[in-house]
Every structure is written in structure tokens, then in C-alpha cells.
Amino acid sequence: MEDRSIAKNLVYQRKLKGYTQEELSERTHVTIRTIQRIEKGELNPHLQTVKLLATALEIEVDDLLILEDPKEETIQKKWLLLMHGIPILGLGIPLCNILIPLFLWIHKREDHKIYDIHGRAIVNFQITITILFVLSLIALVTIPGAFFFFIAVIPFSIIVMIKNVISAINSQKCYYPLSIPFIKK
CATH class of the missing domain: 1.10.260.40 (lambda repressor-like DNA-binding domains)
Incomplete structure (x- = not known):
């Protein structure tokens, strides 16, 4: 806003x-x-x-007065819910956690600054998590005892995604820890 x-x-x-x-x-x-x-x-x-x-x-x-349009705010919340929630599909369909948010970000980034900020954060996080998952899979096969690293990646990503869905809807803010900024401003 x-x-x-x-x-x-x-x-x-x-x-x-x-x-x-x-x-x-x-x-x-x-x-x-x-x-x-x-x-x-x-x-x-x-x-x-x-x-x-x-x-x-x-x-x-x-x-003088800036009045927020309630319809616009509702539409923003719905788009943010979609952008933050759709990567959960990546758990069942490979690479949907990156490709669908990337498509949504490309489609909506020009409409409002908030879509650009959130979309970039989501895509960066999902690419980072995918790389971590692949590395943990390789570690699982090559390093004994790397099972816990492999098991921790998916719950961590789910918890972060759910927390950001709630945060985006309530306060229009997001925080994705450990994200590598692949897509910069």
C-alpha cells in the first residue's frame, strides 16, 4: 500500500x-x-x-483523504493467499512450488508493488528449498546419518509457508528465512 x-x-x-x-x-x-x-x-x-x-x-x-477501497483490499488478500499457498502443491507435483508462483509473480508484479515484493520472496524461497531438498537427498545417499537433514527440509518449508500465508493475509507482510536472492529487484 x-x-x-x-x-x-x-x-x-x-x-x-x-x-x-x-x-x-x-x-x-x-x-x-x-x-x-x-x-x-x-x-x-x-x-x-x-x-x-x-x-x-x-x-x-x-x-486530502486517502480512502482504501475495501474491494481492492479483499482482492489483494486473495492474490496473496494464492501466491503464498500454491507452493504447497510442490509437495505432490514436482517443481510446481517454483513454476506456478513464478508465473503468478510475472503476471501480477506490474499491478501493485506488494505482488512484486511477495512474489519475489516466494520464488526465491522455493528455489532455495528445492536446492536444499536435492542436496539433502544427495547427502542421504552419500553421508551416513544425514537422514535427519533430509527429514527436516520438508517440515521446515511447510511451517514457513503456512506462517507466511497467515502473515500475508493478516498484515500483508512475509518473511522467508534462509532464502537466497536469485531474483533481485
Whole structure:
């Protein structure tokens, strides 16, 4: 999500019009202190105050207030759920843990920055886990006692994937430990 707020928008719009805080206060009958507190992000103004500021700046209220579209947020959660959950198919169908997330990332990365960040993290983690799995399989055959390394790779990847599905849905954040950054920004 974009890092925008009413504070930043008010400062931007006020400076765009060339008004000082005092001039804006005179035009709106909102105190200078209130305008200062809004611009510092210390105060969340009432809708009436926002309307007064927008009228004085000759802009729409929507130019000051950033309202999140609930449908867009729901769609993002569904895409994030799909992107983070689909690699579990790789447990049954070889390389689906890499190829399907890679396809989704390529398809969605231009739509929103969050898809690019999450998709890159998912693909990097899945490539890393696949390499670890192959190495553990080789170690299982060649090194006595490497059975525990072989057994630990799959539960580790499942736990990390499930944790990231939950985290992506709740907070739109992800963390994939031990990932090698094959795909960089």
C-alpha cells in the first residue's frame, strides 16, 4: 500500500497553492495550531475540518483523504493467499512450488508493488528449498546419518509457508528465512 496520509497531502496541496499555514488558517477559519498538528500527523481531523481545508485549497475532499477501497483490499488478500499457498502443491507435483508462483509473480508484479515484493520472496524461497531438498537427498545417499537433514527440509518449508500465508493475509507482510536472492529487484 502506498505510504500516503492526510498530513502529507495537506502539506503538498498547501504548498502547491503557495499558501502559508497562516494564510490557509485565514481562508478556512481553522486555527493555525490545528493546521500544524494535522500536518505533523498529530491530529486526525474531523470531516468538517477536512471539507473546510479542501474548499479553501479549491480541491476535492478525496485529494486530502486517502480512502482504501475495501474491494481492492479483499482482492489483494486473495492474490496473496494464492501466491503464498500454491507452493504447497510442490509437495505432490514436482517443481510446481517454483513454476506456478513464478508465473503468478510475472503476471501480477506490474499491478501493485506488494505482488512484486511477495512474489519475489516466494520464488526465491522455493528455489532455495528445492536446492536444499536435492542436496539433502544427495547427502542421504552419500553421508551416513544425514537422514535427519533430509527429514527436516520438508517440515521446515511447510511451517514457513503456512506462517507466511497467515502473515500475508493478516498484515500483508512475509518473511522467508534462509532464502537466497536469485531474483533481485
